[in-house]
Amino acid sequence: MSARLLGLALVAAPLGLLAPRAGDGPPAPAGRGFVAVRAGTIHLVEDGRVLSGATILVKDGKIQAVGADVALPPDALVVDYGPDAVIVPGLVAAYSSYALGFPSERTADPTLSALDAFDTYRVNGDALSGGVTSAYLTPADNRLIAGTAAVVKLAGQRDAARVLSAEAALHGAIDASARSTPGYWDPPIPVMVDVELGYARPQLPRTTMGAIVALGELLDLAGDPDDARLVSEYGPRTGLALARALAAKVPLRLAASDAEEIRALLAFAAERRVPLVLDRAEGAGAVADEIAAAGVPVVYRLPWVPNAPAVDRGKEEDARWPTLDVPARLVKAGARVAITGSSPRDLLFAARLASRGGLEPAAALRAITLAPAEILGVAQRVGSLRAGKDADLCVLNGDPLASSTSVLATWVDGEVAWTPDRHAREDARGSRATVIEVEELHVGDGEVLRPGQLLIQDGRIREVGARVSHPRGATVVRGKTCMPGMIDAFGHLGLEGSRKVPGTDFTLATILDPGDALDRRVARQGITTVVLTPRSASDSGAPVAAYKPAARELEHLMVADPAALRLRWDDPVRLRSGQNVRGLLAKARDYRQKWLEYEQAMAKWVPPAEPAAEPEKKEDEKAADAKEGQTSEAKEEKKEESDKKEDKKDEKKDSRSKKKKGEPEELEPDPITGLWQADLPQPEPAAPAKLKLRAKLARAGESAAVEGNLRCDALSATLIEFEGWFDREARTLTLSGVGSRGWVELTGELKEGKLAVKARVDGKEHEATLERTSKEYVVAGRSERGTEKSETPKEPKGKPREPKLDGKLEPLRRAMDGTAALVVEVERARDILDCVAACNEAGIRPVLYGAREAHLVLEQIAGKVAGVLPASTVVVAEAERGTDYRVPYAELQNAGIRVAFPSEAEEGAIDLPLRAAYAVANGMSPEGALRALTADAAAMLAIDGRVGRLAPGLDADVLLLDGPPLDPATSVLRAWVAGEEVEAH
Amino acid sequence: MKRLLAPALLLAALLAAPLPAQQGGRLVIEAGRIVTQAGPDIENGRIVIDGGRITAVGKAEEVEKPWDATVIGGKAFVAFPGFVEAHTSQGMDRANENIDVAPFLDIRDSIDPVAYFFEDCLRQGITTINVQQGANCVVGGRGMVVRPIGMTVEEMAMRPLFGLKLSTRPKGGKSRATQMQALRFAFEDLRLYLEGLVEKERDDAGYAKREALFQGRDLEAEAAQGRAMGGTAWKVDGLELVPRGALDERYAPLLELLEGRYTAFVHCGDPLDVVHALEVVRAQGILARTVLVIEQDCWKAADRIAEAGVPVILEGALLDVQRDPITGEEVETFVPKVLQEKGIRFALSSEDPNTRAPAYQAALAIAHGMERTAALDAVTRVPAEILGLGDEVGSLERGKLGNVLLCSGDPLSVTTWVEHVVIEGRLVYERAKDVRNKHLLEGVQPLGTAPPTSAEAGEDPEHEHEKADEDAGAEKDAGDEQKGKDEDKEKEDGGR
């Protein structure tokens, strides 16, 4: 929930419409209504208070209220950054170079206004990305009085509205930087038409004394702007401007580095009674007490510049190397300090750096928020979170002064001014990262990290360790325990109740599609991978696929298809046990041989240069077509022989393949069968819901019964099984079925290939126009894709002919290569041994399914099987052993044989953790049980390249728990699949 | 370069020499279509120009043709009002003065009558041009409105001493702050100086009289001279005492600007400059006489311009391509569209070499969704109004100056050429005789090489046929008087 809102808000907010709390009525227009911003921790900075689980209520760019118990107006939009986010006031940079320009040629030029040089139309992305919302504008450097400084907001309204203070200070310096003033000529020689002839004269200052003298003279000039001598010294306009500024109580902000300079300034300020702010103040540590006593605030500029070559600090004994403990000492002495870095972007880092020497975090945070606001005289609007102040927020993904913390969002005047998401480009380079920090991280293969951290990026696990890198803008989640997503080693989730038995070359992938509400619920319980197999298998076996119930995109949906082939060894007639398995293995061996030969041939073969000229290609195509013809025919035959049981299907296929030989569109015999899709518009701001209708016409070419199903999360959380009728004359379709919200009636009309549908669910009418995106009906029927696939080949002459792909033997071949598994259903000890032997002979280590009597032959099969999927009985009670109960899972594992938990159900999958917990309660090792649910299951089914462990490179399927895994009392708090959080529904 | 110079002079000569037939005489222009830019187009129309001004526009059958008029044009042509260039810094020798504040400068001293620019203007059909100092200044000199013909500035001048150039875009070597400082100081200095003068007048009136008596000067005469310079008393309060003559020429122009004698052309490079510019002109009370010359992304400040209600001249590329500093995406903005949506009066300008021709700019505007008349107004009527020449040029109406283009087709089509340019009743440009244009179009063969064979460099066929038409047209118009001749000619035509 929280995470979803977070996502929505961050994207929507910049456009001005924030995500409303679920069911909280329509979203209010931007800026107008109330906005409630939430985060786990909120630093008010004002009187150092820190609230947890509090809310900031914002309206019209101002903070209305802050606190844990803020009463929300009904129409308030809630933006919740989640329990792990931290909000601090928008940072205030007491130094910036946004307005920095050429210094005037005079030593003092108060008329040079920084505001003139600040471009309010510029987007200050750098500062905003550092959480900085207000900045001091330095007019120029290297002058005694370089000009008049200002303070502005870095986003929000334009022009005047952005100005916090037009005259924040008279900015200058008395240190070395101020002594490079050019000798000032009045006028420059040669004389020009616009300035009279004058004479050259060097300007003050060249020393600290000179600086103090000059300051004194300037104050005199301010007192008497017409003093001829001073006017000729400092220019005609300086006096008036100074007088005005001083009258307006504009402070002098002067940079002084060494203790001496600082002392001199303090003395001067005290004597002439002018408001003073110390700038830079590298050497202030030594004179901290005097500064505090004088009550002069300090803007400490860090004497270290990032992204710059290092500076020579001096070799002599007495060379002054800057120390970074100055702020700490000043604060201790009781002086007001603001910390600034060389660029606003790095203000947080600067604060961190400056908290050397024992400056505690609270003070450091204050030194980049409220303290500068006060020193710059804009505290009434910014610097802390208090009702009435501007809603400038800096949202962080961790403790403000933790070294790896970065900014999640920057708010100015109650609007989101910057978020890292805005970087997301179309080609999805640098997608948003997630970091999970827990006390206990279970890798899955038994290893445990305490504490542990995990970095998720682009759907994969990037780093695992005690401390991992935190990319800027990463979402950070903190918690107790995390473990890999659990694997249902053998279940039926996704079959949607179907009991059909497809052939082994049927790709189960075709019946799955992502985003099913039900599947998501399962995943939410912690089952992130399901090894799917039909409920029962024919003699030739059944396909087995591994998929992720919660995956949003198709490419994440399938883990492996086929993941394994499932065969039955046992036969009611014992003599026949294992026959067909042996048979298949034999076939498979030859088949594999063919392929090996082909691959060797290919390795040798050198492809000819690509045909540049057209005509040859033509021929090629013809050839290809011809070849293809043969192959497809061949396929047809192949199928017939293999599908004796499913004859009616064959008819249908024929009729369909006839239809394929293109008759004109309108007279299409079967205009219904296939997959129909549309977007069902939803009330704003929710995105339109996908509507997928799968239908099958009983008899092509005439009005006939229609069966099918419909999935649309907006209409029903579950799949709706349909039955109905298609009227060929009226071209109307009427279907009805039961969904999670009760009876669903669906009437459709066919208009030039499109299906205009009305659906009635508990009284409400929904309309949509469906388009047919595929002509296959594949819920559990045989897919037609086999034939389509064979349209690709177009090979140059001489290329070794590729052996025909046999869907049935493919899994076995891959099992032999070790890239897939072979699951054999076998119970009795004798059979187990035979089966294992047979398989090993074929170079396969099988996965035994059931294996009731495995405990009798543990030693014999140890190391010869990939693993065992024991039956659902965790605790076996046997009369002859009395209360000495057996726990097959434990036994097998102790014998060094991998086990995993098969659910053999659909939604039942969620019972698995409990089953494991129960096994643990009965003596199985908890660590072993965890392995069985994750790493071992993955390993035995050969999908450990994708899932099963928390290791770099693997899919980011992660569970966050509130306690130790496999403790019955522990529950899954949050779950991620392929890096995306699975939301509760 | 060299090889291009000769024809240039030749052409200039050709321009300078007024065609004998038209001295003071009347000119009739016939066209298959007349785009008047004032009401609907006229099919098959006729324009009569007398003494440099249009005396009649209308359908050929309705407008009576003076017997002694010279007739040009014909059915194949489209007549169009001469384009108006609202602001340019070309056609001068060195456009920028490096003195920050130099209102005392006068463009007339810098305009080069034989500059390639003016010649090119004719080719593009620009008949009225406002030349102002370059943008690299704080306060620039005074400009002038010229017509692109004549061998001397006097011949060219339409409005001497027109407009004064200011710039809020930082001059070379200045930062934004120092630029604004300098601009404010310019006006501050003026005020200080004037106050000083008034003081002086008050205190020294008696002394001056005695002084004058002693020197035998005649104060009345000086006063008269002052009045002569500026006519009436100062419009700026408190200056009645100061005779204009006594005013230092360095300050006079700026004062006249404050009086509203000149339009202020304020150059803005960035949206921020727009804000500054408006601030300054408001402070000086000359908002009403201000025109902003905007570049690049100044459109971002469109709201401010709109609320200030000042017209703008769009210099530089019409399509602003910018990179969003946060997302890094490139965003394209078609500036005229923005200005139009904000209800800002704007003229297009031909500074950007890629989009020199006004016709081309108008075309671009249409391509980006502006309607035709609005787009064309932006290169005719609007600039005319901005220059205060609303009732002189910018459309073909009775009483306006006879600045007419004869185009080979729709003036906005890429294949259309300006065939004839008439300025104030004088035929000043004929493409057929434009050597340089021929070179631009067909290339220059190095000296001594054989001239291109007809197949290669013959005039493009459509143009050929136009000329035929033109003659034919001319014959018909010549009409009743010389029937005999006509018949022979017609035979010839038939013969062709």
Place this chain on the structure above:
Amino acid sequence: MLLLIAPLLAALPPGDDDWTIQAATVHTVSGAPIENGFVRVQGGKIAAVGKGGGGATLECAAVTPGLIDLALGIDTGPLSVEQSSETAARLSASDGLDLFSYRWERALRSGITTALAQPADYDVIGGLGLVLKTGGAPTLAARLVKPEACLRGAIGAQPSNGNAIPRFQEPQTFYFRRPTTRMGVEWVFRKAFHDTLQGQGEDDPATAADHAVLRRVLAGELPLVVQAKATQDVRTAIYLKEEFGIPRLVLDHAIEAWREPELLKRSGVAVILPPFTADGRHADGFVNDSYFLPLDAARKLHEWGVPFALSAHEGAGAGARLADQAAAAQRGGLPLAAALEAVTLTPARLLGVEARVGSLEAGKDADLVLWNGPPLQPTSRIIGVLLQGRLVLDPRSK
């Protein structure tokens, strides 16, 4: 595993990339323009082009094939010039291409859907150029149209410029590259081809590799694209062609080719014209002289039957783009049809990719440009671009 997922993706509902574009005029280029016709796009290819047609998903005034620029200039950049040798035929631009450059996007917006990327022309024989799409996933695999489309060469001042003559003083550069004169450049050129024919120095694998490429050029498999700006360069290039019997020669940046009608006709070369300038002049940075490109150069070539392509050299601003060059050419008297062909089909033919791009024909890539008026006129603008069926510039968005 991927093997198994691929067919899945193929089975994805293709809906979002299928279009039916209705246009007042469909300029097929390969055939006559069709008044109010349609183009149907399916699975990234053109499914059908015809008259009438209904159920349009996109509508516009005119639709043309995606434009093709043979001198886009997004090459490996002037800094990546092969210093080891002046003949680097074996190198390929593909190895130094920045597919993330925003300039691709820019080209795409201005209607250019296919482009030729070449090594910078500072080497006499610079290496292999490749044809690729200007959009799509930023991987070579995804964008490649033809990996080895041409061999890049340069005649004239450019290659020799900046090459230091050895001096008896401390060198500013490690390499003293030759040639240092125009003659030198031509010599290197001739030597390369001469050695190839003689099979000289092929014990050196690098040289052997170079010669292999040059042989393909001599065999006519690869066109030779030579930068030849001035008249003398044009002549030199053509003489070389005739001396060594190079079947497919394309003169790039041929500012003054128009001065040599007879040679052009005789030798059957093709020409890539540089952008037109306001005053017809093209300053040459290396020789203090400016070459002249008349407005009707394109028309001349057209009338002489010399195949030619127009190029924009990445003109970004309004008025400088490829479409604008085609407009300028019309101002020079080139008929619309020819102008359109010069930015679509002709360039495609020159590089032998006309089977995939260059015209609107069923089966070709669905690279389309949608206009809000008659194409290549200043009064109309590109409002939509489709790249292989994907809508990269949406005419419906304002």
